[in-house]
Amino acid sequence: MTDLILAAEQGGVILDHPAVLAPFIVAIPLASAVLLLLFGKRIGKPAGVIASAAVGLAFLASVVSFVEVLSFPKEMRGWVSETFTWIEVGRFQVDANLLVDPLSAVMLLVVTGVGALIHVYSIGYMKGDERYSRFFAYLNLFVAFMLILVLAENVLLLYVGWEGVGLCSYLLIGFWFEKPAAAGAAKKAFIVNRIGDFSFLLGILLLAATAATLSMGAINAEALNPNGPGPGISGGLATAAALLLLGGAAGKSAQIPLYVWLPDAMEGPTPVSALIHAATMVTAGVYMVARLSPVFEAGGDLALMVVGIIGAATALWAAIMAAFEYDIKRVLAYSTISQLGYMFLAHGVHAYSAGIFHLTTHAFFKALMFLGAGAVMHALAGETDMRKMGGLRKAMPITGTTFMLGWLAICGIIPFAGFFSKDAILASAWADGQYVLWAVGVFTAFLTAFYMSRMYFRVFEGPLRVPEGVHVHDVAPTMAAALIPLGLLSVVGGAINLPGLLTLEHFLEPVLGESHVPAGLTPWVLGGIALLVAVGGILLARSLYMTRASSLRRRRAYARIPWLVDAARNKFYVDQIYGYTIVLPGKAFSGYLANVFDTRFIDGIVTGTGRMIARTSENLRGLQTGYVRNYASLFLLGVVVILALLLLRVMFG
Amino acid sequence: MSVDPGYYLVLAGLMFTIGVVGVLTRRNAIVIFMFVELMLNAVNLIFVTFARQHGTIDGQVLVFFVLVVAAAEVVVGLAIISLIFRHRVSSNVDEINLLKR
Numbered sequence: 001m002t003d004l005i006l007a008a009e010q011g012g013v014i015l016d017h018p019a020v021l022a023p024f025i026v027a028i029p030l031a032s033a034v035l036l037l038l039f040g041k042r043i044g045k046p047a048g049v050i051a052s053a054a055v056g057l058a059f060l061a062s063v064v065s066f067v068e069v070l071s072f073p074k075e076m077r078g079w080v081s082e083t084f085t086w087i088e089v090g091r092f093q094v095d096a097n098l099l100v101d102p103l104s105a106v107m108l109l110v111v112t113g114v115g116a117l118i119h120v121y122s123i124g125y126m127k128g129d130e131r132y133s134r135f136f137a138y139l140n141l142f143v144a145f146m147l148i149l150v151l152a153e154n155v156l157l158l159y160v161g162w163e164g165v166g167l168c169s170y171l172l173i174g175f176w177f178e179k180p181a182a183a184g185a186a187k188k189a190f191i192v193n194r195i196g197d198f199s200f201l202l203g204i205l206l207l208a209a210t211a212a213t214l215s216m217g218a219i220n221a222e223a224l225n226p227n228g229p230g231p232g233i234s235g236g237l238a239t240a241a242a243l244l245l246l247g248g249a250a251g252k253s254a255q256i257p258l259y260v261w262l263p264d265a266m267e268g269p270t271p272v273s274a275l276i277h278a279a280t281m282v283t284a285g286v287y288m289v290a291r292l293s294p295v296f297e298a299g300g301d302l303a304l305m306v307v308g309i310i311g312a313a314t315a316l317w318a319a320i321m322a323a324f325e326y327d328i329k330r331v332l333a334y335s336t337i338s339q340l341g342y343m344f345l346a347h348g349v350h351a352y353s354a355g356i357f358h359l360t361t362h363a364f365f366k367a368l369m370f371l372g373a374g375a376v377m378h379a380l381a382g383e384t385d386m387r388k389m390g391g392l393r394k395a396m397p398i399t400g401t402t403f404m405l406g407w408l409a410i411c412g413i414i415p416f417a418g419f420f421s422k423d424a425i426l427a428s429a430w431a432d433g434q435y436v437l438w439a440v441g442v443f444t445a446f447l448t449a450f451y452m453s454r455m456y457f458r459v460f461e462g463p464l465r466v467p468e469g470v471h472v473h474d475v476a477p478t479m480a481a482a483l484i485p486l487g488l489l490s491v492v493g494g495a496i497n498l499p500g501l502l503t504l505e506h507f508l509e510p511v512l513g514e515s516h517v518p519a520g521l522t523p524w525v526l527g528g529i530a531l532l533v534a535v536g537g538i539l540l541a542r543s544l545y546m547t548r549a550s551s552l553r554r555r556r557a558y559a560r561i562p563w564l565v566d567a568a569r570n571k572f573y574v575d576q577i578y579g580y581t582i583v584l585p586g587k588a589f590s591g592y593l594a595n596v597f598d599t600r601f602i603d604g605i606v607t608g609t610g611r612m613i614a615r616t617s618e619n620l621r622g623l624q625t626g627y628v629r630n631y632a633s634l635f636l637l638g639v640v641v642i643l644a645l646l647l648l649r650v651m652f653g
Numbered sequence: 654m655s656v657d658p659g660y661y662l663v664l665a666g667l668m669f670t671i672g673v674v675g676v677l678t679r680r681n682a683i684v685i686f687m688f689v690e691l692m693l694n695a696v697n698l699i700f701v702t703f704a705r706q707h708g709t710i711d712g713q714v715l716v717f718f719v720l721v722v723a724a725a726e727v728v729v730g731l732a733i734i735s736l737i738f739r740h741r742v743s744s745n746v747d748e749i750n751l752l753k754r
Contacts, residue, residue: 621752621753624752625753626749626750626751626752626753627746627747627750628682628685628746628747629677629678629746629747633677636677
């Protein structure tokens with residue numbers, strides 16, 4: 001405490017400590033959501049402005065908190081904001097405490113910053129929708145839950161945010177629930193997440209039971225120091241806990257085997273996709289693994305290896321599917337899954353800060369590209385098939401240009417944001433000696449550059465091609481207001497963590513530990529390889545989509561790998577496999593329970609009991625006289641008998 | 654000045670006995686109802702007496718419960734009686750013996 005005051009005097013600090021603002025960061029969007037849910041209809045059109053302003057305010061508060069965190073010396077950056085006692089039963093007490101430290105400060109900026117831009121964009125995008133205010137209420141709620149998740153100091157509060165974003169994703173993916181596909185996609189997202197959530201719940205219960213505390217700081221301390229005075233978290237128990245947590249992260253962050261919900265989630269309005277893919281929801285798993293990284297470290301090589309392998313496999317798997325997809329939003333969805341795979345790959349090689357770095361830059365360019373795709377759909381009357389588009393950059397200069405920035409960023413072209421963050425992950429994999437993971441990462445980088453270029457060339461370059469009877473128009477001002485800042489961030493976002501300076505990684509060190517980056521020439525060579533591979537991917541896409549001989553070459557290339565094309569276009573039949581192995585048996589079993597077990601057995605017991613009693617009482621009716629006075633006298637007689645017995649007991653007992 | 658608690662108990666006993674006899678002998682449902690109330694209040698009196706005697710408030714609290722329950726009971730009971738009256742144009746309990754086979 002005295003240290004704090006000392007630092008406050010030295011650093012010229014405005015607030016007592018940054019955590020003072022934390023409750024407001026959550027409360028403002030939450031209050032706005034409640035307001036819009038209750039009075040949205042009456043508020044009408046200003047709802048979008050209110051919602052955007054709420055997230056904007058939260059963003060300002062986050063910036064202030066972030067600057068405050070920076071103004072303190074490194075070893076003191078970490079504050080708990082005590083809000084209120086949430087649960088109190090006997091000696092068990094849970095406080096709804098919020099934690100502000102470098103990690104949550106960075107996440108706050110991403111969530112509220114990108115979230116606010118998406119809100120602004122939605123004002124234009126959702127104009128004229130009949131549930132306009134409701135949409136913004138859900139968006140606000142989504143952001144609020146994500147902020148709870150990010151700021152939570154204990155695992156229970158984290159779980160509240162965790163489930164909250166799950167609920168909001170359900171509401172928003174199914175926002176146009178009149179469409180059966182949207183309703184189905186919402187259900188799918190919710191149920192698949194539920195599976196992951198169950199695993200996550202088991203994980204946090206295991207941790208809480210072992211460490212005898214819910215505080216993540218304390219749990220991490222036990223994991224870091226298993227031989228200390230506390231119970232300690234280590235060995236097989238830590239591995240089990242880490243794997244259970246990973247199951248939850250795989251659900252939220254769409255990793256193998258639970259990624260299937262994310263492509264279908266494209267049924268929601270496009271800003272929702274941007275929000276889910278960039279600022280909220282899918283980043284939750286990545287954040288959680290980083291936040292509880294000591295548990296994963298304590299889980300040993302096995303736990304981290306599983307994390308790394310799942311990440312690398314997901315990155316590759318989704319990139320292959322993206323390369324053959326024609327739906328513009330689905331390509332972006334697979335690309336998100338693939339990029340999330342990179343983040344898990346980073347976590348798997350101890351490079352937690354590299355994972356968070358990629359999360360941040362990915363939030364910039366993926367939000368940008370989703371919003372760009374939304375602008376394209378808007379201009380083309382809801383068309384999402386890339387085969388029916390072409391040459392749109394000239395017709396939509398703002399969208400086309402910003403999208404190009406995002407494209408270069410995700411391809412990993414220097415000096416755009418994606419180059420630095422992807423390179424940080426690949427370099428960490430190399431430094432950790434995981435050459436196989438590194439190779440998979442590099443190959444995925446090639447595929448990424450290929451499929452993103454394929455998309456960019458098809459949609460924005462070449463001759464103008466639009467569906468019939470569509471008049472192409474560029475974005476509304478509010479939508480441009482979101483696209484342009486995101487475009488700039490996609491260009492300069494990498495600067496937050498330049499090689500050699502390592503600002504972000506140094507900043508995150510107090511929470512995530514030191515990062516190991518190879519020394520000497522190695523990082524330059526690795527970066528060069530990644531760059532070459534990216535350029536190769538772009539050139540391949542160019543030759544297959546931009547030249548006169550393209551369609552012929554494509555046909556020839558597809559003819560060489562017909563099985564792969566077929567399988568990838570059918571999403572590797574994963575939905576069918578899940579359908580036959582899990583959904584169908586599940587439906588059959590619940591059908592049996594509902595139609596046979598419930599009606600025959602459960603209802604049998606209930607109606608049988610009823611019938612038995614009815615029959616018995618029918619027989620007992622013979623005893624009735626029907627005269628009230630008879631019954632009353634019997635009461636009296638009974639009372640007298642009981643009293644007499646009591647009296648006898650007192651006298652002789 | 655305080656009254657000997659015995660008197661209260663005797664009074665309560667008398668009230669209760671009157672109630673019992675009334676319930677057993679009268680035929681009009683409404684009148685029976687009133688006797689039931691008399692019995693309830695006799696018990697209330699005993700509660701209060703003992704509460705006073707022991708210097709605790711448990712008994713007084715119980716009286717409140719009894720009052721509330723009695724109020725509820727009156728509502729339901731009167732509703733039943735008035736329905737029966739509408740149906741049979743009588744409130745004579747001896748004429749109501751549906752339960753008998």
